[in-house]
Amino acid sequence: MTSTPALSVHDVTRTYGDPGNPVRALDGVTLTVAPGTFTAVMGPSGSGKSTFLNCAAGLESPSSGRILIGGEDVTDWSESRRTVLRREKIGIVFQSFHLMPYLNAEQNVGLPARLAGGRPDKARIRELLAVVGLAERSRHLPAELSGGQQQRVAIARALVGNPAILLADEPTGALDSASARDVLALLRTTVDTLGQTVLMVTHDPVAASYADEVVFMVDGLVAGRMGQPTAEAVAGQMAHLDDLVKVTS
Numbered sequence: 001m002t003s004t005p006a007l008s009v010h011d012v013t014r015t016y017g018d019p020g021n022p023v024r025a026l027d028g029v030t031l032t033v034a035p036g037t038f039t040a041v042m043g044p045s046g047s048g049k050s051t052f053l054n055c056a057a058g059l060e061s062p063s064s065g066r067i068l069i070g071g072e073d074v075t076d077w078s079e080s081r082r083t084v085l086r087r088e089k090i091g092i093v094f095q096s097f098h099l100m101p102y103l104n105a106e107q108n109v110g111l112p113a114r115l116a117g118g119r120p121d122k123a124r125i126r127e128l129l130a131v132v133g134l135a136e137r138s139r140h141l142p143a144e145l146s147g148g149q150q151q152r153v154a155i156a157r158a159l160v161g162n163p164a165i166l167l168a169d170e171p172t173g174a175l176d177s178a179s180a181r182d183v184l185a186l187l188r189t190t191v192d193t194l195g196q197t198v199l200m201v202t203h204d205p206v207a208a209s210y211a212d213e214v215v216f217m218v219d220g221l222v223a224g225r226m227g228q229p230t231a232e233a234v235a236g237q238m239a240h241l242d243d244l245v246k247v248t249s
């Protein structure tokens with residue numbers, strides 16, 4: 001059975017800087033993410049992971065190539081259409097949680113609906129706060145929550161619109177290892193029980209081992225992939241990325 005990919009990226013390039021001295025952050029990335037799967041993206045600093053995620057999220061436009069979300073080609077969409085796309089089809093989580101400090105957990109999760117001019121769905125918000133294990137903390141402000149709890153609120157907020165894909169850029173980068181494990185287990189649960197699609201950038205082989213597949217990026221290219229990753233296998237591959245580049249070039 002073939003199903004429409006949650007995310008499909010075709011030969012995407014992204015160049016920064018002036019034409020005389022360009023930085024080619026993405027050099028022709030092609031990647032398909034099946035719905036209901038958990039993919040980790042790893043690679044050295046500067047290899048283009050965040051640029052890739054931002055292009056997939058519609059936060060940046062690729063210089064060339066195509067991006068499809070849920071089968072729909074969104075490459076040439078205007079900024080206003082992409083704003084709606086991000087609200088309706090994409091959930092985004094960053095290393096720093098980006099919660100509104102003066103809104104409590106429940107209000108933060110309800111914020112996307114408010115920004116869209118609608119009324120937050122209270123039942124849905126309660127359900128999601130329960131999924132992320134914070135049913136008892138719904139009235140707490142971010143400052144009254146631990147880093148891990150704040151990130152779980154951010155994940156609930158990212159899921160509230162029922163997105164085609166949840167994109168996470170180093171979601172555990174600012175957390176201690178116990179909180180990181182909670183967040184990773186939560187992401188895994190959203191895939192296994194809600195059928196959510198997750199794409200996560202990480203530097204941590206242990207974090208990557210929660211995914212179904214790891215995609216290795218080197219110099220703005222997908223240099224290799226690994227199914228059923230273990231932390232040891234991922235760490236071993238990260239130590240020998242040159243081998244992948246030799247194989248693919």
Ligand SMILES: Nc1ncnc2c1ncn2[C@@H]1O[C@H](COP(=O)(O)OP(=O)(O)OP(=O)(O)O)[C@@H](O)[C@H]1O
Pocket residue numbers: 016017023024025043044045046047048049050051052
């Ligand atoms: N706004 C920008 N202007 C110019 N160059 C940029 C810009 N954003 C990123 N770059 C460059 O593009 C390349 C890829 O950057 P990117 O942030 O995607 O890397 P990364 O893999 O996420 O790295 P890290 O692991 O450190 O977060 C780098 O060489 C970076 O310096």
Ligand SMILES: [Mg+2]
Pocket residue numbers: 049050051
């Ligand atoms: Mg980055």
